[in-house]
Amino acid sequence: MSFQAQGMRAWLLQRLTAIYVAIYTLSLMIWVSYQLPLSYEAWLNLLSQPFMLIATVLFYLSLFIHAWVGIRDIFVDYVKPSGIRFILLMSLAFFLVVMTLWLLIIFVGLVKI
Amino acid sequence: MKTKYKRPKHLNLLKIRLPITGIASINHRLSGVILFLAIPFSLYLLQLSLSNKEGFTQTIEYLSSPWIKLLLIPLVWAFAHHLLAGFRFLLIDQEIGIHLSAARLTAWFVVVTAVIVTLVVAVGWWL
Numbered sequence: 001m002s003f004q005a006q007g008m009r010a011w012l013l014q015r016l017t018a019i020y021v022a023i024y025t026l027s028l029m030i031w032v033s034y035q036l037p038l039s040y041e042a043w044l045n046l047l048s049q050p051f052m053l054i055a056t057v058l059f060y061l062s063l064f065i066h067a068w069v070g071i072r073d074i075f076v077d078y079v080k081p082s083g084i085r086f087i088l089l090m091s092l093a094f095f096l097v098v099m100t101l102w103l104l105i106i107f108v109g110l111v112k113i
Numbered sequence: 114m115k116t117k118y119k120r121p122k123h124l125n126l127l128k129i130r131l132p133i134t135g136i137a138s139i140n141h142r143l144s145g146v147i148l149f150l151a152i153p154f155s156l157y158l159l160q161l162s163l164s165n166k167e168g169f170t171q172t173i174e175y176l177s178s179p180w181i182k183l184l185l186i187p188l189v190w191a192f193a194h195h196l197l198a199g200f201r202f203l204l205i206d207q208e209i210g211i212h213l214s215a216a217r218l219t220a221w222f223v224v225v226t227a228v229i230v231t232l233v234v235a236v237g238w239w240l
Contacts, residue, residue: 040169106160
């Protein structure tokens, strides 16, 4: 995604990622509620399945895109000085890149198992 | 000749009286920020829970400790409100519930249901 997400694309991305994030979180909550009390084996098995592994990485990537658009909107609405706004947007981008790397480290570890 | 009008600016948060649709909207933002702040904690707990059996047990212990539960209550509200209000906005995009009376009714529904869900979860945790 480019630094300046254009209006229509940001609008669409926000909605598509919202739908995916909602479906993933609700499905996971329903699954967990049927497995209570949740065991380590069941939890690890679920998340190491290729389908669920990809679905979970996609969930976080969708969440990060969703957060980028949402927090960017808040900065643009409330932070008027362009210098401070730029620094905040760069910090947000940096934060989300770090979160993405962290996510990949977690799941690369799972693939080895 | 230009007349300088003084527009009333009620930026005093205690003086602002938002309509219910405005409350649903600003709470959507607030809940979004809370959920955003929870991202690193969720990754930390995900990593810990998957690391090994001890890590998993530790994750469950963290999540069931009273102080963490207290911190999780705003998160429960944020999740419930953001999900419901987001769903409402998707319906509004589809031109469902766009008329004022319907928009007010769904806004009330979202705001109240999110609070009820939070209370039910909180009561469930402490009973």
